[in-house]
Amino acid sequence: MLISTPSKINFDKNFLYIQWKDGKECKYNLLNLRRYCPCAQCRGGHEVDSIRTTLHIENIEMVSWKKVGRYAISIVWSDGHSNGIYTYQHLRKACDENIEYGDLF
Numbered sequence: 001m002l003i004s005t006p007s008k009i010n011f012d013k014n015f016l017y018i019q020w021k022d023g024k025e026c027k028y029n030l031l032n033l034r035r036y037c038p039c040a041q042c043r044g045g046h047e048v049d050s051i052r053t054t055l056h057i058e059n060i061e062m063v064s065w066k067k068v069g070r071y072a073i074s075i076v077w078s079d080g081h082s083n084g085i086y087t088y089q090h091l092r093k094a095c096d097e098n099i100e101y102g103d104l105f
């Protein structure tokens with residue numbers, strides 16, 4: 001499967017904005033992205049029945065982001081967390097299906 005890659009990435013206080021190379025523009029709620037951080041620590045471990053530790057977060061801002069290889073970005077959050085790898089595949093899927101990122105999991 002060919003996974004689209006971003007051509008532009010921006011963010012403000014509430015949203016992450018990605019313009020993809022195929023022209024599609026998407027935006028993502030930052031609080032939802034932070035609550036559903038895909039790292040093992042935030043998921044509460046690797047087990048299927050792990051309890052996510054981040055659903056109580058009420059306020060978050062994005063500080064910065066960087067590319068991870070050719071397939072993802074990582075985000076530095078205002079709470080100091082930065083372990084999560086947000087894959088283009090998941091970000092694009094959430095946008096294409098018109099659902100929040102967290103609803104993928």
Ligand SMILES: [Zn+2]
Pocket residue numbers: 037038039040041042043081083084
């Ligand atoms: Zn995390």
